[in-house]
Amino acid sequence: MEILGLYNYWVFAILLMIGFYAVIAKRNLVKKLIGLSLFQAAVFLLYITMGKVDGGTAPIFSGTGDVIFSNPLPQVLILTAIVVGISTTALGLGIVVRLKEEYGSIEEHEIQEIDER
Amino acid sequence: MIAIFGIFLLTLLVITAVAIVRTENLFVAVMLMGIASLLIAANFFLLDAADVALTEAAVGAGISTVLFLSALALTSERERAKSSNRILSFAVVAAAALILIYATFDKPRFGDPEAPVQTHVAPWYLEKTPEYIDIPNVVTAVLGSFRGYDTLGEVFVVFTAGIGVLFLLGSGVPLGSMPREKINEGLRHHLIPRVVGRVLIPFILLFGLYVQFHGEYGPGGGFQAGAIIAAAIILFALLEGEQRALSVLPERVLLGLVVFGPLLYGAVGVAGIVLGGNFLDYSVLSADPVKGQQLGILIIEAGVGVTVTGVLLGIFHAFAARGR
Secondary structure, three states: OHOOOHHHHHHHHHHHHHHHHHHHHHHHHHHHHHHHHHHHHHHHHHHHHHHHHOOOOOOOOOOOOOOEEHHHHHHHHHHHHHHHHHHHHHHHHHHHHHHHHHOOEEEEEHHHHHHHH | HHHHHHHHHHHHHHHHHHHHHHHHHHHHHHHHHHHHHHHHHHHHHHOOOOHHHHHHHHHHHHHHHHHHHHHHHHHOOOOOOOOOHHHHHHHHHHHHHHHHHHOOOOOOOOOOOOOOHHHOOOOHHHHHHHHHHHOOEEEHHHHHHHHHHHHHHHHHHHHHHHHHHHHHHOOOOOHHHHHHHHHHOOOOHHHHOOOOOOOHHHHHHHHHHHHHHHHOOOOOHHHHHHHHHHHHHHHHHHHHHHHHHHHHHHHHHHHHHHHHHHHHHHHHHHHHHHOOOOOOHHHHOOOOOHHHHHHHHHHHHHHHHHHHHHHHHHHHHHHHHHHH
16 A cells, blocks of 8 residues: 555656647647646646645534544635636637737647747 | 555656656646646645645646646647657756655654644634634634634635636627627537536535634635635536526636735735734624634635636636637
């Protein structure tokens, strides 16, 4: 179990880097934004994982005796971050749509070629 | 048993993420993103984060998918070019992943109650919430009151992003001046989705309102409720056509909601100053400080819900209007 205790963090590292790969290697702008969303999701997972306490439950008082609660603070941070994340992703998609209208392409290198002409 | 289930979900998540990056069809990638969001939401639930799971399910699997699809409808569905510098990128990413994994060996074991993150301020919040605010949901108490400044900032970020999208895409040509055949009819000619939608939408709205006003007692609050209500109205727009959705909630009303939410939140803060307290200090709102806190949280959660609903619907309509 000692090794499995770090499994969530490994998934965080791998997921973060899969998202990062899409951001740096893919040339399609929508794909880059998808990669960014994966990157974000990995960070969310890291925070929520850190807040978990063994044998704990969701931090909502129910009136019954001695209960261990998980940490509410990371949950608050991530709760707002998810909604802010979708708003900023929408802004990015808006920029991509405008680029498509102006350049006729959403591929990074094609847009650069048109700019250099 | 739950631990094994969590490991299973996370393994599926990694497989899904690899598939998302590998596929060249963006439509497939967006659909897989919806699945990935749902897997993450289920996993958040296992990690005791009920509020976050609710938000992720509504936002990630619901609204984010719709927004990506409407962006794809305006751009293209396929990736044209091969990746650039694949080997170099992969080497960089793999090296960084290995360093990150190496760093995890210094982290406290998963679920360790003695970890620094659990012993710093968190016990204070858990201990003082019943005394100062007296609502069961500690997440809502921290979000609305103890860290009200943060939440106000987040509301302004959501507001700014919404305004940004409206500036970039505009709100489109007024519907009245459009030729008849170009108006999006939605799925109005398909019987089964319409019937199912008619049955579901009232209950989704009702659930949204429950999540909004029950947020002090159970998982919920303005952010989740805003996303759920927006999802219900987006479903209505997809089924009945955008025009009908806009006649239910006209653009002016939507813009009003976008502005009204942050103003309501800010007004509660200013009311605190006027009544002799600090900015966003709800204790002075009522003769009994605890009652004042509860009242303040109820109002600012309403402000958050209104903002999130307005912004998400405004963004959706901006994308939809661009397609005409």
